[in-house]
Amino acid sequence: MAQLRIALVQTNPTVGDLSANADKLLAWTREAAGRGAHLAVFTEMFLTGYPVEDLVLRTSFVEASIRTLEESATRLALEGLGELPVIVGYVDRAGLAPRAGRPKGAPLDAAALLHRGEVVYRTAKHHLPNYGVFDEYRYFVRGDRLPIFRLHGVDVAVAVCEDLWQDGGPVAAVAQAGAGLLVAPNASPYEKDKDDVRLELCARRAREAGCPLVYVNQVGGQDELVFDGDSLVVDETGVLVARARQFQEDLLVVDLDLATSDAPPSQVAYDAGDGSTITVDRFVLSKEPVAPYEPVPAPLAAPLDAPAEVYHALVLAVRDYVAKNGFQSVILGLSGGIDSALTAAIASDAVGPSRVHVVLMPSRYSSEHSIGDAEELVRRQGVHSRVVPIGDIVSGFEKEIELSGLAAENLQARVRGMILMGLSNEHGHLVLTTGNKSELATGYSTLYGDSAGGFAPIKDVPKTMVWELARWRNAHHSPLFAMDVPAPIPENSITKEPSAELRPDQRDTDSLPPYEVLDRLLDDYVEKDMGSAELIAAGHDPALVTRIIRLVDLAEYKRRQYPPGPKITPKNFGRDRRLPITNRWREQA
């Protein structure tokens, strides 16, 4: 056995900002070296950020990634950090000829080992996820090699992210070839309760590989994704030995006692158990174990509980969306209701109340308590506010065109949306929308009205969870929040009956079942993809199933309506070019 000190570098890259990410590589490697690490492990595609979507199909982008990697190796050595081996993710290319069905340029989701100014080894992810938010068959070709390099006598294997999630492949090859440690750079997005799934997965793969596993994950918001970090180390029996903090950058330094090896360098192909072959490249960086030393205690951050975790995810998502897209401030409409109150609190916690602007836009149907509750929130949080009554503008439209029923309700929402967009265009604020998942799912939302804006902080939060998060926030604070206010949300906004206030005495329950009933049904239909027979068998009311499925399908169809148009060239605008939003890479750079 021999000791090794591993630094898990859990950081927050920005998609496309190659030079800033390279600067981070240098700074954090310096920090890891300062703490005596023998190996520093960064995350998947750290130099480019993840996900880069269609940027990866541009030759100039892939070239910039490779150049940044090579320059980083040189730079680390010039800065006196060359002795510390570094594993870092980036984008490379497989050098395969163009062929129908193969992504242009044959890009690789690659990871490299940097040492003494050189790129010592380049490997690439084998399993490409192509479900949920992932489209990696569109972007990458598969890697088919696995490095096992000897570091101070210990054989260290490297597998990338999805190679842990799918059976067979690199982990199966490690199990056959044998290694003292398996390290895995990841960019694994947050989902509710994913931390439990992830730990169980790492434990299983460590047992399969027969060695401890080091799991390093990205942290930060990136477009619609939030990465929670939650980097961790499990031993060869699957027991958790170290865990990083969630939703913040962290350098997790862990001392491990690992099996040594003196197997000779080799190149052996193994059946990967998934219909393919993985070639294991075994080579030596350094043979001598490090001299015995006193290990540091392994940090073991306690995971956040359910509402805390979600609230932190939303705060980080908003903060990074604002910062990475170059906004200085946000603006939102405040109705006095719970959705906009929670959104305001998240925004203030994300960027600070001094950068949050709210607009109260009362109509003839707004109740006294709505305006009062909104004003109370402004007092509590200390955000900037202004009042813009919409009555005269709505009357102006009604003078020119006759609208009734739903069309008249939509008009009010659209006038509010236009006011927010106008102020956004004039002053540069990012418009935050305030719709929750339950109402978006069922279509209680106006296209170009309350849905108009650049970022929707609670669009994935069901209404019942909106209340839960509001109560949690009023009872808790975190050092990660930019607003230091104990109970930022007026109690009345939490407890009163929800209403859109678009016609006299309107109540959400006029048209929807109670939210506890609705949210359970939505979860089964949308998240679990259950069909109507299954939903009824699961105990949902048959008439309600029919009604809600119709609403959800109609709402999804309406969302998808914007902005389709026929395609007459290989790439039309909108759906075809799939580019990250929060992207700093520019052709001219």
Added chain:
Amino acid sequence: MAQLRIALVQTNPTVGDLSANADKLLAWTREAAGRGAHLAVFTEMFLTGYPVEDLVLRTSFVEASIRTLEESATRLALEGLGELPVIVGYVDRAGLAPRAGRPKGAPLDAAALLHRGEVVYRTAKHHLPNYGVFDEYRYFVRGDRLPIFRLHGVDVAVAVCEDLWQDGGPVAAVAQAGAGLLVAPNASPYEKDKDDVRLELCARRAREAGCPLVYVNQVGGQDELVFDGDSLVVDETGVLVARARQFQEDLLVVDLDLATSDAPPSQVAYDAGDGSTITVDRFVLSKEPVAPYEPVPAPLAAPLDAPAEVYHALVLAVRDYVAKNGFQSVILGLSGGIDSALTAAIASDAVGPSRVHVVLMPSRYSSEHSIGDAEELVRRQGVHSRVVPIGDIVSGFEKEIELSGLAAENLQARVRGMILMGLSNEHGHLVLTTGNKSELATGYSTLYGDSAGGFAPIKDVPKTMVWELARWRNAHHSPLFAMDVPAPIPENSITKEPSAELRPDQRDTDSLPPYEVLDRLLDDYVEKDMGSAELIAAGHDPALVTRIIRLVDLAEYKRRQYPPGPKITPKNFGRDRRLPITNRWREQA
């Protein structure tokens, strides 16, 4: 050699409308039988329509597809059509256990052979396209079998769509196994000039397979895709022998003289030349060649020329989007400029002028000729029109919030968008937007303003092509158009200088280069994915390259801004669930 009469059924299914598609199967099989066909070939996934996107991940949908196939086989026999073998596409499942990385339910892009009331054989596409508009690794698992069935002494092989486009796989297996005919059901979307590419591909694959090839393609608009039909037959040397009409349903009946075979039934695995194996199942439907008969001449439709082809594609896209989504009428804003004039002509040709509503919305900056040109178009086309001046509404906003520059220009566009959306909500018209590709690409478009609407007929048409199409339409008519007007677009709309008229004396050339220059650059940057160095090397002005790349990237980012929000559950709304818009399948059905 033996004769066979093949019916290529080029029809227009509707996604999700299984029972209507099954009715079409019956009706067109009857027509094929009436014309003496020995084999009827329908298109890829005909029974479900194509593409079905995330519907395919629902168990109940896949079950409905399989049930519809089996019922169709029975029904054909009951209707006295059982003796005519039918090849038809549908969705099946592979029966594989759930596994990380495998689409839920392991769906197959399948095709079946129906005969005498039975589903005689089921096969599935081997090559899954995952580029451009295709995401098939998300939806399907690969097929690995190829049927070769003997029909009246001729061995007929079946391969599905992409199996022609990629090297290796089923066509490679046909080349080794030998067949008298290769038939390929397709759902291959239209792109400009694709007819030439497709013919060349079919010719190459026929030579590779060593037998004639029957290529049957879907026709019709489906969401953003348009299928042009263009079904065809090439002989074993690659020479075109028959071709169907473009952009309309067609039954192409062709007599072929084909090699016979008496090879025994077998099941042999062949190296597919793509790292996989294809098992060829050879079996017999009927051995006896048909008695010699007088062949009918093979129809050879002349392909449309470039502007005619694009214009027909746009008309069909609008017509099917309106019909398949259940709209009765469309509405659009008419400015007097060329974009809205062309859009109105396309709409009138698609659904007839009596179902087209236009709104003239003059502002303080609208010129005399704009209003005059718009009125002239109304007279020529006979569409419904009304005038809604926006001056007072804009003033109403300006009384409440101060907006200047771009924010004030956007306000005018948004007021117009709100008027159209209000009238749409009130009367049920589908809003058509009128933006062209050049202005959408460079961001000369207002979010929630002129971009507000359900369908964007010319969003993939560059400005230079807008003029070309307008001139073409004024000089041509087609029996496929619903408007019988010789020159529907006022000459002045075509010849005058383009302007958005959002401020005094505004001209497009104030902020953009001439459209001939711009469109060439956009084509190289967007369609060809060229980087800045390549663009400059290709002769584009360096300063212009920098400026336009910036505009395009910014505009794409702004389009993508709507409506992202953070993801905290496996499926948030918007991007994750990918459902077809024009979809008739309902859980309750």
